[in-house]
Amino acid sequence: MKRWASVIAVVAAALLLGGPAESLAKTEIHLWHAMGGQLGETVNELVKQFNQGQAEYEVKALNKGTYPEVLTGAIAAYRQKNPPHIVQVFDVGTQTMLLSGAIYPIFQLLKEQEIAVNWGDFIKPVTGYYSKDGNLFSMPFNSSSPILYYNKDAFKKAGLSPDKPPATWKEVGEASKKILAAGAAKCGFTTSWPSWTMLENTFPWHDQPFSTNQNGYTGLDTKLLINGEFGVKHIGQLAAWQKEGVYSYGGRMGQPDPKFINGDCAMLIQSSAVIGGFKRSLKFQWGTGQLPHWGAPYRKQNAVVGGATLWVMKGQKPADYKGVARFMKFIAEPHQQMWWHVTTGYLPITQTAIKNLEAGYHFKKNPEQATALGQLSARPTPNSLGHRLGNFVQIREAIESEMENIFAGKKTAKEGLDAAVAKGNEILKEFAAANKP
């Protein structure tokens, strides 16, 4: 009995002394994100650097699953009045977050916490996507844009210049046919994230409107415009190429990547964010080029960013937000920007970081890392600022299932896109009704 009493006393003392003492020292800030694998480790490293750099706050990063799961989880947590301080939300969740009423806009946070950030230093196509009335609502974190990857070995085998990636869709078709004829690969090209690369980016890239209301920026009664002449021409060409073997549809998300990795397809259109992975895994010589263009009469505009931003949630203790603001400032600093870019392949998003990288000959040594930035250099027009559609995830689903019907030959490009527009508009209407101001 006596022994037990002393054990309990020791434990109690430890709890009394140890517990509160530690939690008093640092304020915890919770960050929910969707970065798995290598990317997750990079996030942890970033957080560690912040935590070691100051003594008041402890950021705790937690991987909560895929992008949609993180978004749903954060909304559910907010409804139960226990949200994380910071949540990483992907590009297509922007409209949902903006209208959720659950967020603390980043520009307001930094102003109220009196922490100065030079917003003018951020590159426009990135901030434009996530701004409302000229103010930034969430902190850009991991941004990328779709580019063309090509297999230099296959190009050589087909008698094509390995240093000249096709710049237009016409050239993509011609190069693919030469590659097929020479037996250098089984298919010309494939595309990952079909809706994102072939529609959501291809439309702004040609300065074509994807939807009404300036792609949803100026109102909620938005309607899709992808079944017009341009969309039908582009998707119709892909469907024709699918039949010839020039194009090979490989599924949604990153599923088509292996077709390029194992040499089946000579070209791939995919996010610039896979550069890091390709550097480690590709067994052949490869290069990158900008997203192919249709040429005249279409203007060459800019691509839109994909990826995710960090949103600050309302409903936490007021004192905590000082730490949140400091963490946001920390990740916007050039040093962290450059390190994040070099480690992951995501874009650096401030002019200062880009200049520093140039000064260190980073882009000369790694030309593939400059491709995506080049696509974002033009000043965006209303058609190329970004997309702000409610329930965008569902709309993307509807579009991709109709793309599959088109590529399978079940529907013509016009029929399929008409169906996608009808379904998409239904979803938009529902969102507008549920979010009436």
Added chain:
Amino acid sequence: MKRAVFKNRALPYLLVLPQLAVTLVFFFWPAFESLRLSFFRTSPFGFEKLLASPEYYQSIVNSFVFAFGVTALGVGLGLLVAALATQKVRGLAAYRTAVLWPYGIAPPIAGIIFLFIFHPSYGVLPYWLGFVSAYEFNWLLKGWVAMALVIIATAWTHVGYNIAFFLAGLLAIPTSVLEAASVDGAGGIRRFRSIVLPLLSPITFYLVVVNLIFSFFGSFGVIHAVTQGGPGNATEIMVFKVYKDGFIGLNLGSSAAQSVLLMLVVIVLTAIQFRFVEKKVTYS
């Protein structure tokens, strides 16, 4: 029927209480909550809108094709393998253990395994197929191939469960009956049809009911891992649409309405089976 007799009146209720509590908290309460939710947000038009959408009917048709496919394949294969596993062969215990294994594999893992075998981009089978034929095994665009694939994958994960029950049933058939039939000149197939099958009918009935329910409710993992409902909406079964609309589309009202309808479908289906099919079952 044997009846257990308890001296203490309260004891049996006490013993059932934990299971009852689990059922109430994890099944009835969420079901009730779904029913309540289904009248929210888009509602009370949630049901109306749902019943007017062609995708929803497509998902119902898909669910039935899927459920009957999985059940036919799973129960049929289960019976066949169980019958084979009662033969007198060397190493019988090892075989029996091996055939039960797939049941221990979580559905998403099974889905991933099937992806590695069948994926048009990196699967082993399409790769080999490329050597011997020009047929392109592309379920990323061919809906019925995708459906066949998820049916086979799901039936495979569940076949071990069916085998276990059939094995128990087969071993319970008295050998004296079978021997008597042999003496009367009945061959192997005849014995199976006239004696084994009728005696297995309660188990078969049970398995059909359970497999159907499982296919309607519990088959989410494989679909999520393999096709995500595509291509088009070819493999979008009801339970996957519940998930997709609720957790990806964030339309919880419609999602709840769908789960209520799904529950009704399964209740009606099970009731029909008990009402009509069970009559043909002999219990002793």
